[in-house]
Amino acid sequence: MRWMKYSVPRYWRSRRNLYKLEAVKCRSCGRVNYPPSATCRYCGSRNIEYFEIKGLAKLITWTAIYSEPEGFEVFKPIIVGVVEFPQCGVRVLARITDVDLSELREGLVLEPVLRKMSEDGAAGIIRYSLAFRPKMNSN
Amino acid sequence: MNSPELSVGVTGWGSYIPMYRLLVSEVVRVWGFPPETPRNLGMEEKAVAGPDEDSVTMGYEAALNALRRAEVSPRDIGAVWVGSESKPYAVKPSASIIAEALGITPATMATDLEFACRAASEALRISIGAVASGLVKYALVIGTDTAQAEPGDILEFTASSGASAFVVGPADSAAAVFEASYTYVTDTPDFWRRDGALFPLHTEAFTGEPAYFSHIVGAVKGLLEKTRLRPSDFDYAVFHQPNATFPLRVAAKLGIEKEKVLPGLIVSKIGNTYNASALTGLSRILDIARPGQRVLLAPFGSGAGSDAYSIIVTDEALERRGKAPTVDDYIARRRVIDYASYAKYRSLIARLPR
Numbered sequence A: 001m002r003w004m005k006y007s008v009p010r011y012w013r014s015r016r017n018l019y020k021l022e023a024v025k026c027r028s029c030g031r032v033n034y035p036p037s038a039t040c041r042y043c044g045s046r047n048i049e050y051f052e053i054k055g056l057a058k059l060i061t062w063t064a065i066y067s068e069p070e071g072f073e074v075f076k077p078i079i080v081g082v083v084e085f086p087q088c089g090v091r092v093l094a095r096i097t098d099v100d101l102s103e104l105r106e107g108l109v110l111e112p113v114l115r116k117m118s119e120d121g122a123a124g125i126i127r128y129s130l131a132f133r134p135k136m137n138s139n
Numbered sequence B: 001m002n003s004p005e006l007s008v009g010v011t012g013w014g015s016y017i018p019m020y021r022l023l024v025s026e027v028v029r030v031w032g033f034p035p036e037t038p039r040n041l042g043m044e045e046k047a048v049a050g051p052d053e054d055s056v057t058m059g060y061e062a063a064l065n066a067l068r069r070a071e072v073s074p075r076d077i078g079a080v081w082v083g084s085e086s087k088p089y090a091v092k093p094s095a096s097i098i099a100e101a102l103g104i105t106p107a108t109m110a111t112d113l114e115f116a117c118r119a120a121s122e123a124l125r126i127s128i129g130a131v132a133s134g135l136v137k138y139a140l141v142i143g144t145d146t147a148q149a150e151p152g153d154i155l156e157f158t159a160s161s162g163a164s165a166f167v168v169g170p171a172d173s174a175a176a177v178f179e180a181s182y183t184y185v186t187d188t189p190d191f192w193r194r195d196g197a198l199f200p201l202h203t204e205a206f207t208g209e210p211a212y213f214s215h216i217v218g219a220v221k222g223l224l225e226k227t228r229l230r231p232s233d234f235d236y237a238v239f240h241q242p243n244a245t246f247p248l249r250v251a252a253k254l255g256i257e258k259e260k261v262l263p264g265l266i267v268s269k270i271g272n273t274y275n276a277s278a279l280t281g282l283s284r285i286l287d288i289a290r291p292g293q294r295v296l297l298a299p300f301g302s303g304a305g306s307d308a309y310s311i312i313v314t315d316e317a318l319e320r321r322g323k324a325p326t327v328d329d330y331i332a333r334r335r336v337i338d339y340a341s342y343a344k345y346r347s348l349i350a351r352l353p354r
C-alpha cells in the first residue's frame, strides 16, 4: 500500500459522477437538485428521478490555482470555473481545459470532455473526470 | 460468394485530434537536424496531446463521435476493442474505462489489443466476425495513441497523438459496408519497444522495404485476388501513414493514382497517430465520399502485418456526417506550441518520482 496515496474505493464509488453529469428532478415540486440527492432539498419529497445533464454550458466565473494539490503538478496553473447549463439551471464547479487564462470571459460557451484529473504518482491510479473546454467550431 | 463481410458495415465513425501542434522546424532547431529532413518526410507539423490527455481520453472522444453518428444505444454495443501501443496502464484495460464512461458496461466484452500500429485494424476484422455471426449486434473499435519518440530520434518529426473509432454493425443500416478483407502477417522486427523501455527502437532502412511495403502489398494483392477487383475499381485508397511519402510510394507500386490517396493523407498536418493513422484517413474519406464510392483501406503495424479492406460508402453516410465534428474540424482547431511545452506535455522532462 506504500505507493497508494489516493483512496481507490472512493474513486471507484464516485466514477459514475466523474464520467457523467447527473442531477435529480423532483416529481413533486419540479425543481432540479444538483448534486443529486435521494430527497428533494427544496420540498423533502422522495419522489425523484435521475437524469443526465447534456449539452453546452457557459462560464460564470473562474480562478487559477497556482499552489496545486499533490498529483496535479503538470496541470498547473489549474483553471477552475463555475459553469452553468442554461436548460436545467444547474451550476457545476469544474476544471477548464484547452484554454489560456487570458482567453476566459463571462458567458464563454463550453462543452464537457473527459480528461485526466490527477495521477497518484507513477504507479498509482489515474483519476479521470469531466472537464470543460471552449466549444470547438464544427461545420 | 458468401463472405461474412457482406452482412457487416460501419454504422458510425468518429475521430479526435488534440489541439496542440508542434512545427517540425522546432525539432530541427532543438536537435540540429538538416532542414531538409522533415521535407523529405513530407512533414509540416504534428498533433500533441495536452497534459491532461492520454489514449483513454482521446479514444473516449473519438468513440463518442462514432456513437453520435451511429445513433445506437450504448446498451446495444456488445464489444469494446481498443488498439493502442501507448496504454496509460501496462496492466488494466483502457477498454473498460472507456466502456464505463460511455455507459456500455457491464454487459459487454472489453479488451485492449496490441500489434504496434495495426491492433485496432485487427479489432475491425474481429468485429466483422462477431457481428456477422450474431454474437453481438454492434462492436465499438477504437484506435488511439499518444505515440512515443525518444527526444532527438527522427521519429520525433512524426510520432503524434490522435484517435479514431468505428461502430461496426449490420450492413442494412450502415454508412459504409464491408465487401471483403484480407490480412498478411509475418515475424519482421522493424520497430519495437521492450517491456519497461520508455521509447521504441527501429531499424532505419528495414522499416521500408521488408516491412511497410512488402506487408501492405501482400495484403492488398491478397484482397484483389480474393475479390477479383482491380486497383482501378477503387475511388480512394488509404494506407498507414508513418510519413507523407510511404503511402504514395506504396500506391505507385500497386498501380493506384496519387489523386486517390491524397484525400485521406493527413499525416503532414497531424503526424503519425499510430493506431489511428490509417483509420483517421478512412474517417476523413467517410466525411467527404459520395454514396457508391469504393474505398481501399490498408493499415500496417510493425512486427509486422497489414490488413486490406474493400469498403463501399452508402447514402446513410450523408445523413450521419453532420452529427459529429469532422476530421477537418479537428485539424482546423489548432494551437502551435514550442518544443519546451511539447516536452512538458509528453512527460519528456526528468522530475523526481512522486
Ligand SMILES: [Zn+2]
Residues within 6 Å of the ligand: A026, A027, A028, A029, A030, A031, A040, A041, A042, A043, A044, A045
Ligand atoms: Zn421537490
